Amino acid sequence: MTVAILGAGVMGEALLSGLVRAGRRVDELLVTERRAERAQELTDRYGVDVVDSPAAVKRADTVIIVVKPQDMGALLTEIHDSVRPGHLVVSLAAGITTGFIESQLPEGVAVVRVMPNTPALVDEGMVAIAPGTHCDERHLTEAEDLLRSTGKVLRVPEKQLDAVTAISGSGPAYVFYVVEAMIEAGVHMGLPRATATELVVQTLVGSAKLLRETGEHPTVLREGVTSPGGTTAAAIRLLEDGKVRADFLAAIEAARDRSRALSSGNA
Ligand SMILES: NC(=O)C1=CN([C@@H]2O[C@H](COP(=O)(O)OP(=O)(O)OC[C@H]3O[C@@H](n4cnc5c(N)ncnc54)[C@H](OP(=O)(O)O)[C@@H]3O)[C@@H](O)[C@H]2O)C=CC1
Numbered sequence: 001m002t003v004a005i006l007g008a009g010v011m012g013e014a015l016l017s018g019l020v021r022a023g024r025r026v027d028e029l030l031v032t033e034r035r036a037e038r039a040q041e042l043t044d045r046y047g048v049d050v051v052d053s054p055a056a057v058k059r060a061d062t063v064i065i066v067v068k069p070q071d072m073g074a075l076l077t078e079i080h081d082s083v084r085p086g087h088l089v090v091s092l093a094a095g096i097t098t099g100f101i102e103s104q105l106p107e108g109v110a111v112v113r114v115m116p117n118t119p120a121l122v123d124e125g126m127v128a129i130a131p132g133t134h135c136d137e138r139h140l141t142e143a144e145d146l147l148r149s150t151g152k153v154l155r156v157p158e159k160q161l162d163a164v165t166a167i168s169g170s171g172p173a174y175v176f177y178v179v180e181a182m183i184e185a186g187v188h189m190g191l192p193r194a195t196a197t198e199l200v201v202q203t204l205v206g207s208a209k210l211l212r213e214t215g216e217h218p219t220v221l222r223e224g225v226t227s228p229g230g231t232t233a234a235a236i237r238l239l240e241d242g243k244v245r246a247d248f249l250a251a252i253e254a255a256r257d258r259s260r261a262l263s264s265g266n267a
């Protein structure tokens with residue numbers, strides 16, 4: 001089965017590298033990229049063929065679209081005449097609905113909408129998938145099999161995908177933002193940057209492992225750290241006074257709303 005990845009930026013390369021690490025044959029992978037130097041870089045790094053989008057689609061069974069939402073309309077026009085009813089089209093673009101993609105491609109093509117995230121680069125991605133109108137169980141299983149090489153896969157109804165995008169799609173950025181702030185705090189208090197970074201990164205990895213392995217609610221785990229009258233209580237009080245929890249809610253709603261606004265590919 002030949003897979004074409006249309007658009008090999010950050011996310012497209014994350015997917016490509018995951019498929020290669022999972023043992024998929026390089027001669028069954030095709031990539032499209034507009035810039036010649038980027039195309040050469042991908043060929044040098046993975047030994048993969050970089051061709052134009054219509055040619056890639058014609059040679060592929062499954063077409064994975066990883067261009068920006070704003071580039072979707074132009075790309076779908078470019079590949080329209082190369083898409084045939086037997087193709088499975090998988091879109092990773094934020095906000096773009098299966099309905100929009102179906103309306104731009106020949107009638108009856110199976111479309112799956114996907115929201116991945118960048119921890120796919122280390123096989124710890126979170127991927128949510130939703131079927132379009134012409135998708136059956138075989139198409140969903142095929143998409144799941146492809147994406148499982150990058151991490152966990154969860155099926156969701158398409159109406160949940162804008163919220164999923166705001167939580168797990170954009171989520172790594174919120175975590176890195178908190179990590180940056182904690183490192184800066186360490187530096188501010190006089191710790192060497194390397195020491196602060198090591199302390200924060202291992203604290204993050206350990207906390208994530210504790211959440212996953214115990215299955216405990218985060219409130220219970222936070223209470224375990226918060227000694228009565230101690231240091232953590234002093235810090236949490238300040239975060240509550242600063243309405244940081246409410247800010248997180250508002251920020252994640254803003255990401256959800258932006259995903260909705262991108263739905264037509266014009267925003
Ligand atoms: N980054 C992330 O964490 C996540 C991204 N996504 C989704 O993945 C998609 C890509 O995002 P990201 O990788 O961050 O963006 P990038 O800008 O890094 O990658 C997009 C790539 O698509 C290429 N491209 C655009 N139009 C075409 C075309 N017509 N033919 C071939 N290649 C084309 C661009 O080339 P050029 O450089 O020449 O413009 C670029 O390399 C988006 O839709 C985004 O919503 C989803 C989840 C997470």
Ligand SMILES: O=C(O)[C@@H]1CCC=N1
Nearest residue numbers: 094165168169170171
């Ligand atoms: O910021 C974005 O639009 C993309 C989608 C989710 C993560 N990155």
